[in-house]
Amino acid sequence: MSVGLSQERLDAKAKVTGRCRFTADLTLPGIRIAKYLHSTIAHGKVTSIDTSEALALPGVEGVFTFADIPKVPFATAGHAFNLDPAARDKEDRLLLTEHVRYHGDEIAVVVAVDGLTASKALKKIKVTYEEYPALLNHEQALDDTARELHDGSGNRVGEHSYQCGDVPAALASADAILKGQFQTQMVQHCHMENHVAWAYMDDTDHIVVMSSTQIPHICRRIVSQALDIPMSTVQVIKPAIGGGFGNKQDVVLEPMVAFLTKQLGGIPVMLELTREECLTSTRIRHPFRVNIECAVNNDGTLKALAMDVSSNTGGYASHGHSIAKAAGSKVVPLYPNAAISYQAITHYSNLPSAGAMRGYGSPQIVFAVESIMEEAARKLGMDSIDFRLKNVAQTGDTNPLTGKVIESAGIRECLHKGREQFLWDQKKQDHSRFNSACKTGNIRRGLGVACFSYGSGTYPASVEIAGARMILNQDGRVTVQIGATEIGQGSDTVIAQMAAEKLGIPVSAIRVVSTQDTDTTPFDPGSFASRQTYVVCQAVAEAGDLLRQRILEHASCMLEIAVDQLTVSEDAVIDTSDNVLLSLKDLALDAYYHKTRGQQLTAEVSRKVTTNAYSYGCTLVEVEIDIALCQLTILAIRNIHDSGKIINPDLAAGQVYGGVGMGISGALSEELLADPETGWIYNNNLLDYKIATMMDSPDISCDFVETHEPTAAFGNKSLGEPPLLSVAPAIRNAILDATGVAMNQLPMSPKALFTAFRAAELI
């Protein structure tokens, strides 16, 4: 038994000793350093660029501008390729640009013997611009007279809508209608390892790219496209990665380092972004403006939800409209019995490019939905948890959007468990005393709850394919290779547990190859969409069964005992009476070296998954607010998740803590700020872009409701992204509970609280 146990991370010791190697730790001697010249304006055209002085600087080996690059537009989003041309990502990028679309856009690149020389060279490049008005929001970008950021786009990246049930009728007949507008902010991933990639050539036409990427196989395709070279001439290697959170589900640096090494005769070239560059010139979370209407009946029935979303993708599409699309589709499984309509548009603007980030649009939409749900509960005078219990999905409901039955939905159990463990009812009573004792007092307390539903993987929007290879080594241990990438979430460990479970051997007898190399790694699009355990488990389970079968067949051949009389246990083959017959080591040696029988025992499976499973959960939070200081303290916060069967409880809890922590930080303090006139980014550093420090982070607690998801090999569902989703609205609802003030914009920082408290005349 391995699945369900808190197996220690396979890479824990490598990481606490500093021996685990990341992309920048693996460089080659004499590697050249490249640095980008970023635009100093948000919108305009380069009218002249003079690189002669930079080129003349000793130590500079190359300066390239938009004039020097292949004119092949490419898309950077890390999606699996789509056979339907209409469904592909917008190919709106070149390696460098003369048309500046955001503050920080890349217009030239310098390669030098070291970073200092490269920086000095950048200062010697003379650029003049023709500046255009910055288009920063929905109105400006979609104005009929607005200049197009990308020709022919009308500044529209995508639009779509859906409707489940008769929303107008529900709105017309409901007892009460709640309306609201919600705005979310620009948030950045801030993985601790910045973007870094380097490349060299090891043959006349073969480029090796080492990169901190979540998506090596997709990366290879995009590099080959951008450079217009055959895919098999590009090899992408992904070592350990210092966090990604979706930002490395985008191809940001790899085409450029591949281009540079090619230009410079194959010499190794590295691009390592600074934190400042990473904050503005990689990807951010799409800001959403959501107009929402909610119809309820007096008995607490949610009749309808109508959402109208505008998503701002910034200067380049990246994941573009996929974000708003995915966000919309994940609301329905939470409230499948209500009529729901959703329409969304994604537009360009002169802000940093938005891409994938943990939650992929859901944090934005859940903020709006769960806020309006709270308003509805209050309007009806119902307890916030009771109101949700009356309306959330249960197993057996049909998702009206897909017409498929929801095979497992534990959200009710999550809410019940949360209510009990959080002492919700008792706290509510305490607060009413506490707050009424000093209703006008300075310190107030409140409770908030919010729910979410989320998918497992991207199907049916994209193909879901995963590959696993297993090899019985000469020492009787098993090597597992998978195409899916470990990015810190612990997937390698979980996959080892699954393999061990199927093979009948302990996790300690398994080595998972953590590095993906597109020349040798089974195909898999990568790490995103909380797909890893759900999608990869099928391939791993089948490969495990297959290898186990081959091991037993060889044992049967050696022992002359029927296969069905044998099984693998620990490090040996045993019979039905648990007698040890043969060690796996002896079996392996025989398979490899017996002169006539056997072979290297391997199993390889590539499997497509054509289902999706919804995970559920909720956040409960208790806050205390110092009105005069506009300061909020989280007194307690607890997430309860239905992610199906939990493969590794400790790692699962780790995902929840991390997601909740990121959710709190995003709810209360993070905000990439642009000048409202010029689009100039104010705070592209970790002093001014405020991710939570340890002192800002409260203790977090969590628990699970383990349902069984029949479509997954081990009954499991997604968990990586979900913990973040319901945090912000839960806090928002707690602030409302404490103060009566509705914070409908993120972040709910002291600055924002000040403005809201003043408007409410609390201060």
Next chain:
Amino acid sequence: MFPIDQYHRASSVEHACSLLAEYPGRKLIAGGTDVLIRLREGKSGFSSLIDIHDLDELTWINHTADGTLQIGSGVTFTQLINYLKNDSLLPALVEGSSSIGGPQVRNMATLGGNICNGATSADSAAPLLAFNARITLKSQSGTREVPVEDFYAGPGKVHLEPDEIVTTFSINQEDHQNTGSHFYKYAMRKAMDIATIGCAAVCRIEENRIQSLRLAYTVAAPVPTRCHVLEEQVNGQPVSGKLIRDIAAMVLEELSPRNSWRASKDFREHIIRTLADRVVTEAIIRAGGQL
């Protein structure tokens, strides 16, 4: 690598002074937590450095015969905090020093550096002003002493001549003994942040009357600022809730916080008033006052 063209290690204060006198335009580097960041940003004027880090003459803290507390400019915040906490001295300066950066930064950053960089947000500045600290400067042409308050010249500017080095901060015994003091940093985060507003108060209470109150703010004006007029008006007043309210009501008269993307003027003004109330109250209580 940092864009450094010249680097000299000073072996003494005298050596540093002669290096400064030799070529104007050289910059002193002590802890390096500001200078190296500016160099990394590519700011001009820092490419020729004189390193005074860890000079024995700058890294001591003592009391002179007349009880004056003297702190070398090269003392790190960790050293300062440990010294003061150990002797239960100057709580507001401990609090100010403790709110700088994070532990690693406080292990390197120096009191002299925090003041010499001229930032209106310097977390040690408000307590130093409130304790009437003075600053000693040396150059080859001599030694001079000025109140820290007068050392500030404007946003990011201090009255430090190109050939001068700050050696010592001095606080008279009567400026801190038998006082209650408190500093509060208002920021968006609880650590590793720049102050939105900083406020320090030092007061002495006799028979529940304000014998003296000194109140200083950071980020509330172009430079760290004392509220002298207010201080004059409250001296001698009996401690009361009304007094605190009066202080909060008049504190803005001497301050001029600015609007910036980090925080609006309105917001800063509100926090200034709120902190006047909270910080003065705490200082009074610590001084033995009854409210």
Next chain:
Amino acid sequence: MKQIIQCQLNGKPVELVVDVRQSLLEALRGHGLTGCKEGCGVGECGACTVLIDEVPIDSCITLAIRVEGRSIRTIEGETVNGKLSAVQQAYVDAGAVQCGFCTPGLVMKTTSYVEGISRSGGCCQNQIDSQNQVDSQNPVDSQNPVDSQNKADNINRETIRREHAGNLCRCTGYQTVVDAVEKSIQYYSGQE
């Protein structure tokens, strides 16, 4: 602008060729000690934390030449004869490792913290009050960390947080990191 400096590196005397323009972080990584990481370059994130004469500092904003004659400890020196240090083991056991990029810096910071507690005579195990979590305190007080000192008194999750506020982590929400520091104190005192 190269210079040769002598220092102790993880207990061994070494001679390093450094450029006066180099940060200590660059010099250490150039010397093969890639365990210390750069996350920001400005002393905000703590991923580059190493100990100089037992004092934790951000090596990204320390000039390499400053370690002349000093003793440096990096993550690479913490595992002796293949045995994880008490702090490293605590991080493993507490599940405080995810992507691992901030981990070496955190481990070094915690190492200095627990050794400081031990030096100041703290009998660590009894001092941990794990129940004493972020209570709603007087906000004026709670804003102002006054515990930069490694004192054995008053060790709780709040003071642990203050002492580690210079190390950013984006994966863990810090929950398991605080757990790991608590465990480190226990392990370290048990080992003494």
